[in-house]
Amino acid sequence: MDGMHDLGGRQGFGKVGFTPKASPFQAAWEKRTYALRTMAGQLGVYNIDEYRHAVERMDPRHSVSASYYERVLTAIATLLVEKGVTTRAELEELAGGGFALSHPGAGGRTNAPDRKSFQRGERVRVRNDFVPGHVRLPGYIRGKTGVVMVEGPLTPFPDAHAHGLEAVDEPTYDVQFRSEDLWPGGAESAVIHVAVFQSYLEAVA
Amino acid sequence: MDGMHDLGGRQGFGKVGFTPKASPFQAAWEKRTYALRTMAGQLGVYNIDEYRHAVERMDPRHSVSASYYERVLTAIATLLVEKGVTTRAELEELAGGGFALSHPGAGGRTNAPDRKSFQRGERVRVRNDFVPGHVRLPGYIRGKTGVVMVEGPLTPFPDAHAHGLEAVDEPTYDVQFRSEDLWPGGAESAVIHVAVFQSYLEAVA
Amino acid sequence: MASQDTQQAPNASMEQRLAAVERVLEVRAHDKGLSVDGTMEWQEENLLAENGAKVVARAWTDPAFRQRLLADGKAAIAEFGIGLPAIQRQVYVLENTPAVHNVIVCTLCSCTATTLIGPPPNWYEDLEYRARVVREARTVLQEMGCPVAPETEVRVWDTTADTRFMVLPMQPPETIGWPEDKLASIVTRDSLIGVARLSGTGG
Amino acid sequence: MASQDTQQAPNASMEQRLAAVERVLEVRAHDKGLSVDGTMEWQEENLLAENGAKVVARAWTDPAFRQRLLADGKAAIAEFGIGLPAIQRQVYVLENTPAVHNVIVCTLCSCTATTLIGPPPNWYEDLEYRARVVREARTVLQEMGCPVAPETEVRVWDTTADTRFMVLPMQPPETIGWPEDKLASIVTRDSLIGVARLSGTGG
Numbered sequence: 001m002d003g004m005h006d007l008g009g010r011q012g013f014g015k016v017g018f019t020p021k022a023s024p025f026q027a028a029w030e031k032r033t034y035a036l037r038t039m040a041g042q043l044g045v046y047n048i049d050e051y052r053h054a055v056e057r058m059d060p061r062h063s064v065s066a067s068y069y070e071r072v073l074t075a076i077a078t079l080l081v082e083k084g085v086t087t088r089a090e091l092e093e094l095a096g097g098g099f100a101l102s103h104p105g106a107g108g109r110t111n112a113p114d115r116k117s118f119q120r121g122e123r124v125r126v127r128n129d130f131v132p133g134h135v136r137l138p139g140y141i142r143g144k145t146g147v148v149m150v151e152g153p154l155t156p157f158p159d160a161h162a163h164g165l166e167a168v169d170e171p172t173y174d175v176q177f178r179s180e181d182l183w184p185g186g187a188e189s190a191v192i193h194v195a196v197f198q199s200y201l202e203a204v205a
Numbered sequence: 206m207d208g209m210h211d212l213g214g215r216q217g218f219g220k221v222g223f224t225p226k227a228s229p230f231q232a233a234w235e236k237r238t239y240a241l242r243t244m245a246g247q248l249g250v251y252n253i254d255e256y257r258h259a260v261e262r263m264d265p266r267h268s269v270s271a272s273y274y275e276r277v278l279t280a281i282a283t284l285l286v287e288k289g290v291t292t293r294a295e296l297e298e299l300a301g302g303g304f305a306l307s308h309p310g311a312g313g314r315t316n317a318p319d320r321k322s323f324q325r326g327e328r329v330r331v332r333n334d335f336v337p338g339h340v341r342l343p344g345y346i347r348g349k350t351g352v353v354m355v356e357g358p359l360t361p362f363p364d365a366h367a368h369g370l371e372a373v374d375e376p377t378y379d380v381q382f383r384s385e386d387l388w389p390g391g392a393e394s395a396v397i398h399v400a401v402f403q404s405y406l407e408a409v410a
Numbered sequence: 411m412a413s414q415d416t417q418q419a420p421n422a423s424m425e426q427r428l429a430a431v432e433r434v435l436e437v438r439a440h441d442k443g444l445s446v447d448g449t450m451e452w453q454e455e456n457l458l459a460e461n462g463a464k465v466v467a468r469a470w471t472d473p474a475f476r477q478r479l480l481a482d483g484k485a486a487i488a489e490f491g492i493g494l495p496a497i498q499r500q501v502y503v504l505e506n507t508p509a510v511h512n513v514i515v516c517t518l519c520s521c522t523a524t525t526l527i528g529p530p531p532n533w534y535e536d537l538e539y540r541a542r543v544v545r546e547a548r549t550v551l552q553e554m555g556c557p558v559a560p561e562t563e564v565r566v567w568d569t570t571a572d573t574r575f576m577v578l579p580m581q582p583p584e585t586i587g588w589p590e591d592k593l594a595s596i597v598t599r600d601s602l603i604g605v606a607r608l609s610g611t612g613g
Numbered sequence: 614m615a616s617q618d619t620q621q622a623p624n625a626s627m628e629q630r631l632a633a634v635e636r637v638l639e640v641r642a643h644d645k646g647l648s649v650d651g652t653m654e655w656q657e658e659n660l661l662a663e664n665g666a667k668v669v670a671r672a673w674t675d676p677a678f679r680q681r682l683l684a685d686g687k688a689a690i691a692e693f694g695i696g697l698p699a700i701q702r703q704v705y706v707l708e709n710t711p712a713v714h715n716v717i718v719c720t721l722c723s724c725t726a727t728t729l730i731g732p733p734p735n736w737y738e739d740l741e742y743r744a745r746v747v748r749e750a751r752t753v754l755q756e757m758g759c760p761v762a763p764e765t766e767v768r769v770w771d772t773t774a775d776t777r778f779m780v781l782p783m784q785p786p787e788t789i790g791w792p793e794d795k796l797a798s799i800v801t802r803d804s805l806i807g808v809a810r811l812s813g814t815g816g
Binding site for chain 2: 009010013060061128129
Binding site: 045 | 742808
C-alpha cells in the first residue's frame with residue numbers, strides 16, 4: 001500500500017525534533033500504551049503484521065497529526081474491533097467520547113511462487129509491484145537494483161500474514177543500495193541497507 | 206520536490222467528501238482569501254510558480270491538516286515575507302497570534318539543455334529526475350512511458366520560474382499514459398493524460 | 411512531537427491571519443487601483459460554472475461550434491466573450507461519449523478552468539480526490555454517484571501545467587430540441603469536472 | 614474538509630481512549646496471567662539502552678567477543694542473558710570506524726532492537742527523521758550535532774523486516790584502559806542508533 005506512512009525519501013520536512021538523550025515517552029499514557037501493546041500482542045488476538053497494517057490504515061490526516069503512541073493505540077483498538085473482541089460503540093462508551101479507528105483494509109497476497117534464492121554479492125532488482133494491502137517494501141527501492149550482502153533469517157511473509165492468508169516463512173535479504181541509484185541526482189552520497197523479503201526480489205538478467 | 210502535496214496514486218485515503226453541487230467556499234474568509242490571491246497575484250510581487258512552490262513548502266503536518274484556503278493564505282504570507290514586503294513579526298502582530306509560514310526552499314534548475322520536440326503519436330519517457338526544488342512532474346509518471354497526443358502552449362519553465370532563475374518558455378505536451386503502466390497490477394483500468402513540460406521528457410530509444 | 415521550525419505561538423484564527431495579510435497589501439493595492447472587495451465582485455460575476463454551461467448548451471445545439479470548441483477551446487469560448495486568465499494558455503474541451511468518460515483533477519494542487527467552471531468545489535481540492543482519482547477513477551466515480559460502465563474508457567486529465575480542461579458532458583436524450591438557455595440551466599459544475607451525468611429533470 | 618469515515622464525535626483524550634482499551638482487554642489478560650502494570654514493570658527492567666551499553670563496553674575491551682558479536686549478534690548478546698522478543702529473529706551489530714558511519718532508521722514504522730536500545734526516543738518515531746535520513750543522512754546528522762567527514766562512508770540501515778540493528782560506536786581514545794563498567798556508563802542510546810559520537814567526558 002502506497003500510504004502516507006511510507007516516508008523514506010519524502011521531502012519538505014523540517015529539522016528533526018532532536019534533543020540529546022531524549023526520553024522515549026512524553027507522557028504517562030505513552031509509557032502505558034507501550035506496555036499495553038506488548039501485552040495485547042501476547043494475548044494472541046492479532047499478529048505483528050496485522051498490527052503494522054492497522055497503523056498504516058489510519059486516515060492520513062489522523063496519522064500525520066497523531067503522535068506515535070496515538071498511532072499505536074489506534075491500531076490496537078482497530079484490531080480489537082475487527083477481530084470481534086469489542087465494538088467501536090463499546091470503546092466510545094468506555095472512553096466517554098469519540099474513538100477514531102483505522103480505515104478497513106484491502107488486498108493481501110501470498111508468497112511469490114517464483115521466488116529465488118540469492119547469493120552474497122549477487123545483483124538483484126526489487127520487483128515493480130504495486131500492492132493494495134500490507135507490504136514491507138518501502139517505495140523508494142521499488143524497481144531499483146542493489147547487491148545482496150547477507151541472507152537473513154526466515155520470517156512469515158508479511159503481505160500474507162497481515163491479511164490472514166497462508167504465510168510461508170521466507171528469508172529476508174540484506175540488500176545494499178547506493179543512494180545515487182535510488183534518487184539519481186537527488187540524494188546525498190550514502191549506502192542504504194534494506195532488509196528485503198525474498199518475494200520482492202528478482203534476478204538481474 | 207517529493208513533497209506530501211504530490212498525492213496522485215497515494216493510498217489509504219477514505220471516501221471523497223463529495224456532496225453534489227457543493228459550494229466552493231465553506232466560510233466567508235475562504236471566499237475573501239480567494240479574491241486576495243488573485244489581487245496579490247496582480248500586484249506582481251511573485252509569480253504563479255513561486256506561489257505554487259510556497260504551498261508545497263508548507264510543513265507536511267500543517268499542510269495535511271489545513272484546509273485548501275489555509276494553504277493558499279499561508280503561501281501568500283510566506284512569499285510576502287520572503288520578498289521583503291513584510292516580516293513574520295509584523296504579520297503576527299497584525300494577526301494577534303501565531304502565523305505559521307512555509308519552510309524555506311532549496312534548488313531550482315533551468316530548462317533541460319538537451320530538450321527535444323516530439324510529434325503526435327511519438328512514445329516518450331519521463332526522465333528519472335529527482336529535483337529538490339519546484340517541479341510540475343507528478344511522481345507517479347517519473348520514469349514511465351507514454352504517447353504524445355498534442356503539443357501544448359509555450360509556458361515558462363516552472364522549475365526555474367519558481368526559483369528566480371531564467372525560465373525559457375517551452376511547450377508542454379499532452380502525454381497519454383495507461384494506468385496499467387503507471388501502477389502495474391495496482392490500478393483500475395484508465396487512460397491518464399498529463400501535461401508534461403518538454404524538459405521532463407526524453408525519446409524512447 | 412517534532413519541532414516545527416515555522417511555528418511557535420498558536421496560530422491566530424484564519425480571519426485574523428487573512429486580515430493581517432490584507433493590511434500588509436493595502437497601500438500597495440490602493441496604488442494600483444486594486445482591492446479585495448473589487449476583486450471579489452469581479453470574481454462573483456465572472457468565475458461561474460454558468461459560463462461553462464452556456465458553452466456546453468451551444469455545443470449541444472450547434473455542431474459547427476462544437477467542432478470549433480473541440481479544436482481550439484480558447485478561441486471558441488472567446489465567441490461568448492469568455493477569456494482566460496493570462497497564465498492559462500489554452501482550454502481543452504473533453505467530449506464525453508458512451509465510449510469515453512473524461513474526468514478532471516489536479517493532483518499537485520487544485521488548478522481549474524475557473525472562468526468556465528468557477529472556483530472548484532471543496533472536495534476537488536481535498537487530498538482524497540487528488541490522491542485517488544488517477545489510480546482508481548472507477549471506484550471514486552462510483553462512490554460519487556457517477557458509475558462508469560466497464561466497456562466505457564475512463565480518461566483522467568491531470569492539470570499539471572497551465573493548460574486547463576473542461577468536460578463536455580453528454581446531452582440527456584430527453585432534452586433534445588430544448589432551447590439553448592434552458593439547456594444551459596441543467597448543466598452543473600460537477601458535470602463540467604466529469605463527476606456527474608446530467609438529466610433533463612435536474613438530477 | 615473531507616469526510617472521515619472513521620470519525621464523528623471529537624476524540625476522547627488519549628488517557629480515556631487508553632483506559633477504554635485496557636478495560637476491554639482486562640478479563641482476557643487476567644485469564645492469561647498478564648497485566649499492563651506487570652508488563653510495564655518488566656519493560657522498565659529489561660528494555661534498556663544500558664543493555665546495549667554493556668555489550669558495547671565488552672566489545673571494546675574483548676576482541677574475541679567483538680568478533681562473535683559482529684558475526685552473530687543474537688548469540689553474542691545471549692552471553693549477557695539478553696534475549697530478543699520472539700519476532701526479532703536476529704541482530705546485526707554495525708561497527709562504526711573512521712571509514713564508515715552507520716545509522717539506523719525504520720522508515721515504514723519505528724522498529725528498534727528494544728532489548729538493546731530500549732524504547733526508541735520520540736524523534737526516531739517522527740516523520741522528519743524517517744523521511745529524511747535515508748536521503749540526506751549527512752545533513753540530518755550534521756543538524757543533530759553528529760557531522761560525518763566527507764571521506765567517511767555513511768551507511769543507513771532501514772529496519773523493514775524483523776532483523777534488528779545496533780550500532781557499535783567508536784571507543785573514545787581517552788577511555789582506552791577504562792574498566793568495562795565505567796566504559797558502559799558513557800555509552801548513550803543515541804550512539805547505539807548512530808546519531809551521536811561518544812567522549813570520555815560524557816558529551
